[in-house]
Amino acid sequence: MNLKQLPQTLLSEPFLIGALVLASAGVWAFCEIADEVVEGESHEMDKRLVLALRNADDLSDPVGPKWFEEMVRDITALGGVAVVTLTAVIAVVFLWVLDKRQQAVLLLAALVGGFLLSYGMKALFDRPRPNLTPHGSYVYTRSFPSGHAMVAACAYLSLGAVLAELVRPRALKFFLLAVAIGLTIAIGASRVYLGVHWPTDVLAGWAAGGAWALGCWAVARLVHLGKIQIPVEDPPAAAD
Numbered sequence: 001m002n003l004k005q006l007p008q009t010l011l012s013e014p015f016l017i018g019a020l021v022l023a024s025a026g027v028w029a030f031c032e033i034a035d036e037v038v039e040g041e042s043h044e045m046d047k048r049l050v051l052a053l054r055n056a057d058d059l060s061d062p063v064g065p066k067w068f069e070e071m072v073r074d075i076t077a078l079g080g081v082a083v084v085t086l087t088a089v090i091a092v093v094f095l096w097v098l099d100k101r102q103q104a105v106l107l108l109a110a111l112v113g114g115f116l117l118s119y120g121m122k123a124l125f126d127r128p129r130p131n132l133t134p135h136g137s138y139v140y141t142r143s144f145p146s147g148h149a150m151v152a153a154c155a156y157l158s159l160g161a162v163l164a165e166l167v168r169p170r171a172l173k174f175f176l177l178a179v180a181i182g183l184t185i186a187i188g189a190s191r192v193y194l195g196v197h198w199p200t201d202v203l204a205g206w207a208a209g210g211a212w213a214l215g216c217w218a219v220a221r222l223v224h225l226g227k228i229q230i231p232v233e234d235p236p237a238a239a240d
Helices: 003-012 014-039 043-052 066-077 081-097 101-125 147-164 170-193 199-224
Strands: 058-062
Touching: 014 101, 014 199, 043 199, 066 170, 081 101, 081 147, 101 147, 101 199, 147 170, 147 199, 170 199
Parallel strands: none
Antiparallel strands: none
């Protein structure tokens, strides 16, 4: 892409400008939340919100019936490494077979980048998990930012954005994006309900993952418009 054409492309695509503005807002929100967490100013609010989701007489019991607790565990699994990886592999292979190879490469890069960013920031901030209540799900990494919230945002929002570029009806585009946003919100909220994350962990994960996904969507849009070409090997020509 010729850099001289970038301003003209942005002006002709207001959604691109909006995506970049929202991505910048996501980065700013993450930095603000991280600052609050590092200084310890968010701890009391985090503590109150975690305890509000627990039975006051038995902190091992989340509020709500048992069937709801089990449903939340099912939802939180959608943001786990196994499910996200399986979903990513299926989506990338689907796009590759559909001969949408640039989109497949872009989606793969978005997902791998999201995983690496999540684990890197966990190691950097090294925040302990909540210890106010028994955990409703097994955990083995640090707390900030929420990996489930961030990876879900990176994976499902990126996937929704890429698929939305492949369909024509505007209603279907909005449906795909709405499903992606709904999954991201539900997965993040489930982590607080199960007591394995502070609310600020989830907010930071949404902010960082959303910013990453929006950036990837902007690139996907430019690829769709033919403004960017991702080098991939062309399929071999069929023999006569």
